[in-house]
Amino acid sequence: MQKPAHTQFPVHDLIRNRWSPRAFSNKPVDRAILATLFEAARWAPSSFNDQPWAYFVATKDDAVNFAKMLGILVEFNVVWAQAAQALVLAVTRLNFQHNGTPNRNAFYDTGAASALLCVEATALGLVVHQMAGFDAAKARQVLQIPDGWEPIAAMAIGYPGSPDSLPEQLRERELAPRTRKDLIEFVMSGRWGHTSPVVSEVIVSGTIT
Numbered sequence: 001m002q003k004p005a006h007t008q009f010p011v012h013d014l015i016r017n018r019w020s021p022r023a024f025s026n027k028p029v030d031r032a033i034l035a036t037l038f039e040a041a042r043w044a045p046s047s048f049n050d051q052p053w054a055y056f057v058a059t060k061d062d063a064v065n066f067a068k069m070l071g072i073l074v075e076f077n078v079v080w081a082q083a084a085q086a087l088v089l090a091v092t093r094l095n096f097q098h099n100g101t102p103n104r105n106a107f108y109d110t111g112a113a114s115a116l117l118c119v120e121a122t123a124l125g126l127v128v129h130q131m132a133g134f135d136a137a138k139a140r141q142v143l144q145i146p147d148g149w150e151p152i153a154a155m156a157i158g159y160p161g162s163p164d165s166l167p168e169q170l171r172e173r174e175l176a177p178r179t180r181k182d183l184i185e186f187v188m189s190g191r192w193g194h195t196s197p198v199v200s201e202v203i204v205s206g207t208i209t
């Protein structure tokens with residue numbers, strides 16, 4: 001199933017088609033394909049080229065580590081994420097490697113790396129569903145994450161599955177339309193709250209799809 005974005009301006013198909021489903025196919029994902037996702041993350045830009053990201057990954061055939069990763073998720077996410085073929089946890093280093101001072105862009109950079117991972121996944125026919133719903137303290141303990149590193153977000157990865165595989169409530173969410181704020185709400189110029197003419201003057205009426 002696909003849920004392409006209804007955009008106000010045309011965007012690349014990879015952006016249009018990326019979305020976060022909860023239904024996964026039981027088709028395994030090759031290790032080389034998963035490695036490719038981390039390669040995409042690796043080439044993200046970062047402040048001082050610090051590359052503050054680190055990722056845990058567990059594939060379904062690695063039952064022990066898969067159970068470990070599943071065990072840190074909140075129950076709502078376990079329900080559907082257990083069907084994924086790989087579970088991932090993104091972690092960030094809070095201080096710069098070169099001088100040990102706080103890196104205020106660590107989360108930003110790790111998010112950028114994860115965004116590239118998601119785009120690469122889309123290009124490979126995979127789906128990624130990111131999750132803030134996990135127990136960070138438990139992740140730190142179970143995965144032995146050292147001080148100075150912060151777990152940020154988990155991800156469920158796999159090939160797309162049928163919404164019919166989901167329980168009723170989740171199936172409804174799976175089929176619901178995708179929504180976004182309007183461009184004019186968040187693109188500003190000059191002062192806070194002043195919509196930029198870059199978007200306001202070209203959006204004449206309605207939505208361009």
Ligand SMILES: Cc1cc2nc3c(=O)[nH]c(=O)nc-3n(C[C@H](O)[C@H](O)[C@H](O)COP(=O)(O)O)c2cc1C
Pocket residue numbers: 018019020021077129130131132133134153178
């Ligand atoms: C950092 C982050 C945390 C998220 N946490 C959860 C989560 O815990 N559970 C969940 O079902 N979806 C989670 N999502 C998925 C979002 O709800 C989803 O990305 C958003 O509704 C937009 O939908 P789309 O990705 O299909 O465009 C998360 C997404 C991100 C980026």
